[in-house]
Amino acid sequence: MVSRPAPASALPPGAELPEHAGFWRAVLDDVRDPVFVRDPDGVLRWANSAGERLAAGAVPEFVDVTETTGKVDAGGVLRPARIGALPDGWQAWTVPDGGRRRPEEFLAEVGPRLAAARGRHGTARLIAELAASALGDCVFVLLPTTRGRWEWWSSGGAAAPGHGRIRRVPAQAAPVLAGAFAAAGRPEARAVPGSEVAALPQVVAEQFRAHSDVSVASLGGEGVAGAVLVGRRGEPPFGAAQSRAVEGFATAAGTALANAHRFALQEEATRGLETTLRPQDPARMDGANFELWYEPAAGVLGVGGDFYDVLARDDGSAFVVVGDICGKGAEAAALTGRVRHSLAALHLVERDGRTLLRLLNELLIAGGSNRFATLVLGSVATTDSGLEVTLASGGHPAPLVLRRGGGVEEISVPGTLVGISPQARFAEATTQLSEGDVCLLYTDGVTEARNITESTELFGDERLYTVLEDCVGLPAQEVVQRLREAVREWLGDSGHDDIAVLAIEATAHAE
Structure with missing residues (x-):
């Protein structure tokens, strides 16, 4: 017979843990998931550091769903939570996955705004702003233009939102970025090596210099080429679902750009028709x-x-x-x-x-x-x-x-x-x-x-x-x-x- 090891949570026989509050507060404070402790009357008595960040200075509201599940309303966003029973009627509410928004919530929020965008310039600028608001600290949207150049729109970072044109970087110097421009089908978020970031024109490379992670995803797939660069200094806002969030956003953004392109062609045709008919x-x-x-x-x-x-x-x-x-x-x-x-x-x-x-x-x-x-x-x-x-x-x-x-x-x-x-x-x-x-x-x-x-x-x-x-x-x-x-x-x-x-x-x- 093969003996199985005891679960990691099991205590050795006769072992005891301290019962004073300071000990447990110190333990829970290092937990990445937000934890809220409520007394028997339902009053919030304590939150760990992750919980305080989620609450952002406001008092969250707690909604019971079942005896063991509920939802925490922080900042107008309902997040699912697990309810743990404590002695004497106290409860511990834990918000899994660090209280992060799900990609679906983010995409549902930005979808109508992207759909309402008009014009190539306005759509690209909005894409940069929306991505910088949730996906990372600095974003560049790159679209090909005439004479071997890229047109760019930026948001976030140390500089104010910007717009301009830069030379295209040869595929040999930036293969990951070149692959994003050439990609067809569903966008895929890929990490951009530091050496490739450094090879970009200064106006872009300078903004990403202090970022620990830079990723790129294609904005094409519907006849419009382009890429979005997302830079982060810290933890990914969507945790393990970060890539899924970037890829879903890139898909919606590419559709918005394709619609803007079609709308521009229709406007041009309409103006030409009006000229002959008016x-x-x-x-x-x-x-x-x-x-x-x-x-x-x-x-x-x-x-x-x-x-x-x-x-x-x-x-x-x-x-x-x-x-x-x-x-x-x-x-x-x-x-x-x-x-x-x-x-x-x-x-x-x-x-x-x-x-x-x-x-x-x-x-x-x-x-x-x-x-x-x-x-x-x-x-x-x-x-x-x-x-x-x-x-x-x-x-x-x-x-x-x-x-x-x-x-x-x-x-x-x-x-x-x-x-x-x-x-x-x-x-x-x-x-x-x-x-x-x-x-x-x-x-x-x-x-x-x-x-x-x-x-x-x-x-x-x-x-x-x-x-x-x-x-x-x-x-x-x-x-x-x-x-x-x-x-x-x-x-x-x-x-x-x-x-x-x-x-x-x-x-x-x-x-």
Whole structure:
């Protein structure tokens, strides 16, 4: 028979230990786990050094879960604890693993902040700050940039948070760091040798000089290369789980950088798309003044389905159009671009408005889009007495004329929707504007604006006429301004559909 040694905790026969409090306090004070001693009334009577550090000057709260387990609330964080029964109803509460936070708690805390980060610079700076707050004493985030250099962001350490560029260190001089940049898949925390730290540019090496441990993890894995360097002077904040905490954080940080990169590409594409879709300032024309109100519905793009154009012609006249593409958002904006560019080309070879609408109708049907459009378009030409405005319409709200002498007139221009049927028919009408008269072209974003307090009530034609009747005799700029104010007051801070308004005013000819 093989005899087994007694457990390490077993005492030799007849041995006794001291019973005075000083002895046990000295023993427990060297225990790394926080220990709290409570009296029979539940009052905290003593804590060892680790417990005092965990409490940080505050009185912790104790929550019983079972007879032998509970939770200690220190600084708003609940940590699991073991409850040991002592003589006469006293208890010893021990927080295992030194009271350290679990990596999962840290990652749950920083995850939403990383997800909300925007931009490469802002995301990298936040990564450095969050890592320095919990993982180590000094952190550098390194991302590759142009001309063989790294861009860096730092936090913690002796210096203030910083940002700059440094030369890349050859792989031969820093193989561990080079491996982190080249790594694919889940990040792995690896120790960086002191010789490799010393080979880094001074701005980095100087910050890590007094650190006992420097580790690196990849920030890549989703198409974005990078690395995070974490330096520590003392014990790892997460104990045996330190590597797991660094690797989990690097994974979340790499995802945040990849999202920032994708967001930047989307913003660049959006700006490029807006440049081609956004209407330009109206052309200048002697004897005419063009005033605008263009307000797309809220969305990613700064353009929408409503549009306008005022394009100059060689004979001194102008081509004008106000339109509304069915729907809103990116798809409507894209079709808006097609319509505007098509009309910009067609009007150079065709002046008749009905023919332009017929050609556009055929283009939309041939393009296979399931969206339709309403438009009013035509020509503005000078005459001896003012302006001659010839307009054709395809299912659009009727143009209105504010006569300087009094009254608001409707120009009847019937026509069917554009892009629905090959048998669509369009009409054309001509009106004369004397000096001071204003012709108003608008989209239904005006009349269909919903009231801030009663969403089923629309601004409507009647209110539009009331506003315009009060504007008779005013210049076009004032007419548009008053209409905008009336609609905005009706809407309040609620959303609205795209709005486009073009006012054509007959003015005196230049001398």
